[in-house]
Amino acid sequence: MEExxxxxxxxxxxxxxxxxxxxxxxxVSGGIDSMTMLSxxxxxxxxxxxxxxxxxxxxxxxxxxxxxxxxxxxxxxxxQVPFFFGVGNALKVHLKTxxxxxxxxxxxRLKFLREVKEANSFNKIALAHNKNDFVETxxxxxxxxxxxxxxxxxxxxxxxxxxxxxxVTREEIENYAKNEGIPYIIDLSNYNLxxxxxxxxxxxxxxxxxxxxxxxxxxxxxxxxxLNDENLLDKITAIELEGIKRQNxxxxxxxxxxxxxxxxxxxxxxxxxxxxxxxxxxxxxxFIESNKKKFSIGKDIYVAKTGNSFYIEHGTPFTIERSxxxxxxxxxxxPEAEVKIISEILESKKEFDLNDxxxxxxxxxxxxxxxxxxxxxxGDIIEIENGKKKLQDLFVDLKxxxxxxxxxxxxxxxxxxxxxxxxxxxxxxxxxxxxxxxVLFLKIVPLTQNL
Numbered sequence: 001m002e003e004x005x006x007x008x009x010x011x012x013x014x015x016x017x018x019x020x021x022x023x024x025x026x027x028v029s030g031g032i033d034s035m036t037m038l039s040x041x042x043x044x045x046x047x048x049x050x051x052x053x054x055x056x057x058x059x060x061x062x063x064x065x066x067x068x069x070x071x072x073x074x075x076x077x078x079x080q081v082p083f084f085f086g087v088g089n090a091l092k093v094h095l096k097t098x099x100x101x102x103x104x105x106x107x108x109r110l111k112f113l114r115e116v117k118e119a120n121s122f123n124k125i126a127l128a129h130n131k132n133d134f135v136e137t138x139x140x141x142x143x144x145x146x147x148x149x150x151x152x153x154x155x156x157x158x159x160x161x162x163x164x165x166x167x168v169t170r171e172e173i174e175n176y177a178k179n180e181g182i183p184y185i186i187d188l189s190n191y192n193l194x195x196x197x198x199x200x201x202x203x204x205x206x207x208x209x210x211x212x213x214x215x216x217x218x219x220x221x222x223x224x225x226x227l228n229d230e231n232l233l234d235k236i237t238a239i240e241l242e243g244i245k246r247q248n249x250x251x252x253x254x255x256x257x258x259x260x261x262x263x264x265x266x267x268x269x270x271x272x273x274x275x276x277x278x279x280x281x282x283x284x285x286x287f288i289e290s291n292k293k294k295f296s297i298g299k300d301i302y303v304a305k306t307g308n309s310f311y312i313e314h315g316t317p318f319t320i321e322r323s324x325x326x327x328x329x330x331x332x333x334x335p336e337a338e339v340k341i342i343s344e345i346l347e348s349k350k351e352f353d354l355n356d357x358x359x360x361x362x363x364x365x366x367x368x369x370x371x372x373x374x375x376x377x378x379g380d381i382i383e384i385e386n387g388k389k390k391l392q393d394l395f396v397d398l399k400x401x402x403x404x405x406x407x408x409x410x411x412x413x414x415x416x417x418x419x420x421x422x423x424x425x426x427x428x429x430x431x432x433x434x435x436x437x438x439v440l441f442l443k444i445v446p447l448t449q450n451l
Contacts, residue, residue, distance in 0.1 A: 004176050007167045008040055012048060015155060017162040022123040023051045024162075025084075027113055028076075030056065030068030032184040034128035035075065036173045037165055039182050041126070042079045053082040055116045055125075059090040059105045068185045075183055084120070086112040117160065129154055129163045132170040135216045136200050138223060145278055152227040169216070237266040248404055250309035253288060261285075271312050275301055306401065313403040320407060323374040328440065331451065334373060337407045341373060341422070342443040342451070348436040358445070360411070360420040364438040366430035368414040371440075373422075376410060382418045383427045391421065398424060411442065 012018050026041060028034040041052050054076040058065040069085050076083040088108035094101040113125050134154050141150040154163050177184060193199050208215050240263050244255040256264065268284045269276040280297045287295055287303055294304040300315025320336050328343045345364060352361045380391035395405050411420040420426040422444045432439055
């Protein structure tokens with residue numbers, strides 16, 4: 001068997017990129033890398049027992065794209081591989097929105113590939129990045145301050161994307177394509193030094209190679225080690241994050257402080273999501289371990305403390321425009337609040353814990369049906385023992401966090417009067433008394449709780 005085929009098979013096996021009987025969609029542009037990938041997969045598909053298909057995409061940027069699609073289509077037909085193609089308008093969107101052209105093109109291409117994948121029951125999408133591409137991406141991420149996840153991302157399965165040629169050099173691909181007589185298009189933009197990747201490829205990496213001839217192998221070996229470390233740290237982080245989690249997305253300060261700095265950083269990065277960067281993560285760790293109560297780390301993003309917990313507060317809407325008719329008796333799911341409300345009609349002789357904020361009891365005879373669940377409105381009023389109170393003031397007095405007020409479920413009667421601010425306070429409407437015979441019992445539980 002040819003060495004290049006063995007390398008691809010080894011990569012597939014090592015990183016568990018493809019499983020037996022899966023369908024793999026090959027993203028083929030018409031360039032030498034992807035056309036070579038098509039040829040290789042045509043040879044190994046029976047060995048690894050998979051079905052393959054080819055998808056190519058015209059981004060709407062270059063006039064030569066039509067010729068490239070034609071070459072891909074003809075070669076696919078020659079190999080008797082199913083062929084799909086799509087057309088985008090990346091240049092038009094770029095000119096209109098001023099967004100980065102490469103980002104727009106990448107988004108449109110991935111959207112098309114995933115549409116083909118879903119419509120035709122493919123399991124994976126194979127991209128033709130080779131070892132040189134991997135090393136270039138490694139340095140681009142490294143020089144921009146990425147962590148282990150960024151510099152190893154091309155090795156692992158990225159959602160549904162795989163890169164089976166990552167262990168093959170560009171030189172090996174060129175030799176294989178020449179020997180096999182594979183047709184391909186030369187994309188002149190690959191030589192344009194206005195692109196960051198091309199400057200790295202033709203100006204910086206050759207200098208490194210002149211002093212360290214085997215540096216690409218070393219980078220790949222290091223990344224392989226880093227990927228395994230990253231996977232282990234991800235598992236540890238998930239366990240520790242679950243361990244410090246409290247209600248309402250709050251996290252224990254006492255349990256956070258003893259953790260290693262590495263795990264602390266990963267937890268904060270996980271909580272911040274796309275808003276994470278090195279400076280913000282370290283600022284938050286310093287804040288948690290300080291005596292400060294709240295500070296801003298960006299537009300509409302705050303870190304705050306309540307009691308012995310901390311939480312990330314994002315800018316939130318005032319309310320959620322959704323309501324539900326309460327099932328009585330039954331279970332009403334409120335997905336926006338991640339809770340379920342259980343309702344029962346019971347005899348008044350049963351004893352109830354009136355101090356339990358997760359439940360509320362009402363005299364059935366004094367309720368106006370139907371009973372609904374909604375979220376807060378401007379001007380909401382709740383009737384309490386000493387009169388009426390604005391809902392906003394109630395939230396402030398009872399220290400309900402600003403970032404969760406919009407998703408607190410509110411139970412109201414047919415006149416839209418508040419009966420219960422779930423988990424916060426019930427009103428004085430339909431209070432049970434000595435003459436009460438039947439009651440409506442409501443209980444709020446987490447959406448994930450099994451009943």
